[in-house]
Amino acid sequence: MARIDETGNIQTRRGFVIRACKLGSLLALHGSLAPLLVSCKSDDNPNAPALTVVQGTLTGGTVTVAVPANSHLAAAGNAALVQFTGGALLVAHTSQGSFVALTATCTHEGCTITGFREQTYVCPCHGSRFRTNGQVAQGPASTALRTFVTQFANEELTIIL
Template sequence: MDISPSVNRRQFVAGAGVIVAATAGAATLAACGSNDSSSATTTSAAASTTAAPGVLAPVAQIPVGGGIIVDGVVLTQPSAGKISGFTATCTHEGCKLSGVTDGKIDCPCHGSKFNLDGTVAHGPAATPLPAVAVKVSDGNVVRG
């Protein structure tokens, strides 16, 4: 007489999902409760500004002659202290811009490039990036 429970594939997979979810949840809670700041790493401007509401990025994180993309905004610093903001959506077909390299804002979809002042450097985009109002407050760039 076989007294072992019978588990079909669907029940097994569902049970495994619950175990994985519970393990991930416990790991997340353990990380939240940690006071050890040495284990935290910042990988982007967006991650480093979550503690200060309204702050897009510290000015120090925006390279002179370059820029960064954070929270759907391209922040550029063409010259020291001159900060500009633009939408991070390409005006050609609405793709999300991927970054700023060699003084140009890049669109990965069709190769459009924009200058640090939002104007088109290379098409197929024909329209400049719309400006986003930003200002510097206490060394941080905020919407403004």
């Protein structure tokens, strides 16, 4: 909603938040207001709901993930961050019984991708978005995420690294 301030300028809530954050940034240079800045968000903020974290097991060159019927990844359309000793993968259940596994390392500057919004993975560092097939949906990243072969049987997903 917009309104006119006492100087005759049109103000919006978003404009106010941005100006307040800029002021906070300047003040932070002279003090310790960093905790305050964490709450400064504009509509352009790349934050997205966090992916559900699922544990995987690395054995040799494969990662296995249990996918029982009542688990998050059992439902087509869901995605998760699969963590295992020494790494993490993005896994999407794209259609009944079909999974796509991708590296969770952003191709822009190497951050771990942790967000998921509107069927795209969102990097928390600079907002790159990737489709569940790994293709770039929005930069600054320009290179697709690496994909890995998957096999699904008996409620267990196997990802071949």
